[in-house]
Amino acid sequence: IPQGADLRAEIDRLRKERNAVILGHYYQSPEIQDLSDFVGDSLELSRKAAETDADVIAFCGVRFMAETAKILSPDKIVVLPDMDAGCSLEDSCPPAQFKAFREAHPDHIALSYINCSTEVKALSDVIVTSSSAEKILAQIPKEQKIIFGPDKHLGGYLKRKSGRDMLLWPGVCIVHEAFSETELLKLKAQHPQAPVAAHPECPPYIIDHADYVGSTSGILDFAKTMPGDTLIVATEPHIIHQMEKAVPHKRFIGAPGADGNCNCNICPYMALNTMEKLYLSLRDLQPRIEMDETLRVAAKKSLDRMLEMAS
Ligand code: 13P
Numbered sequence: 229i230p231q232g233a234d235l236r237a238e239i240d241r242l243r244k245e246r247n248a249v250i251l252g253h254y255y256q257s258p259e260i261q262d263l264s265d266f267v268g269d270s271l272e273l274s275r276k277a278a279e280t281d282a283d284v285i286a287f288c289g290v291r292f293m294a295e296t297a298k299i300l301s302p303d304k305i306v307v308l309p310d311m312d313a314g315c316s317l318e319d320s321c322p323p324a325q326f327k328a329f330r331e332a333h334p335d336h337i338a339l340s341y342i343n344c345s346t347e348v349k350a351l352s353d354v355i356v357t358s359s360s361a362e363k364i365l366a367q368i369p370k371e372q373k374i375i376f377g378p379d380k381h382l383g384g385y386l387k388r389k390s391g392r393d394m395l396l397w398p399g400v401c402i403v404h405e406a407f408s409e410t411e412l413l414k415l416k417a418q419h420p421q422a423p424v425a426a427h428p429e430c431p432p433y434i435i436d437h438a439d440y441v442g443s444t445s446g447i448l449d450f451a452k453t454m455p456g457d458t459l460i461v462a463t464e465p466h467i468i469h470q471m472e473k474a475v476p477h478k479r480f481i482g483a484p485g486a487d488g489n490c491n492c493n494i495c496p497y498m499a500l501n502t503m504e505k506l507y508l509s510l511r512d513l514q515p516r517i518e519m520d521e522t523l524r525v526a527a528k529k530s531l532d533r534m535l536e537m538a539s
């Protein structure tokens with residue numbers, strides 16, 4: 229495997245040779261973000277995957293994101309540099325248990341966060357991302373009963389904001405769950421003028437201290453437009469790379485975990501993708517996302533609803 233500048237040059241060569249597009253999430257390493265053709269939040273990456281005319285999508289994110297790309301673009305080859313790049317929210321919602329939960333509440337529709345398996349998408353009525361959830365929920369009639377899963381913190385945030393009741397699946401993101409309120413308050417005391425921007429996957433005791441709550445792209449926009457020069461960022465710290473590129477004169481501080489620093493908030497699944505594995509995935513066109521066609525078509529219905537309702 230080539231190293232350094234040679235590795236970057238080889239990835240570039242393979243990207244052209246394969247007619248590939250590299251889609252990167254904000255939680256990827258800075259070097260992967262920098263060579264991605266497009267960096268975005270889950271909704272933006274889904275849209276790019278649906279629209280691209282490339283033959284190959286190299287998805288630098290986690291597996292449910294790469295699966296979403298395959299559901300929306302079945303004729304493309306979709307590679308994920310490391311097939312073990314899962315997500316704790318997906319793990320918290322086994323399809324058989326979710327099916328039983330749905331069956332126990334036949335008068336509810338299932339509104340599901342995109343951070344779930346293809347099987348759970350197929351069992352859902354509408355998918356949402358953190359950037360589209362409020363807009364989509366507002367389009368569902370008030371009297372309609374709703375199950376929301378798998379993220380209980382995003383679900384709880386939506387309930388508080390909309391005033392609507394929803395039955396919540398008890399899943400959490402281990403990364404956002406790791407922020408410490410005590411340490412955040414200490415950091416705020418050191419930077420009393422600095423606003424806090426938080427992802428809605430954070431627990432309520434973190435959200436309560438946030439001046440802005442939104443998706444990764446929303447937080448990035450807030451960083452660009454906020455008054456002042458220091459921001460406390462309560463989401464996965466790799467997004468700070470984009471903030472430093474966009475507004476280099478401002479200071480961005482990752483919100484701390486219980487140990488007082490933000491390293492415990494690095495997503496261990498996202499971190500499995502490396503430049504070397506990206507190179508190999510473009511060279512070998514493996515590991516490749518494959519799925520049963522009946523399952524794909526069933527999952528596509530709820531994703532298509534999301535794309536319509538979010539537009
Ligand atoms: P975004 O849609 O905000 O990018 O969130 C994806 C994610 O996995 C957050 O943990």
Ligand code: SF4
Pocket residue numbers: 290314315316317343401402403404429464495496497498
């Ligand atoms: Fe899943 Fe959390 Fe990682 Fe996002 S940050 S991919 S929700 S484990």
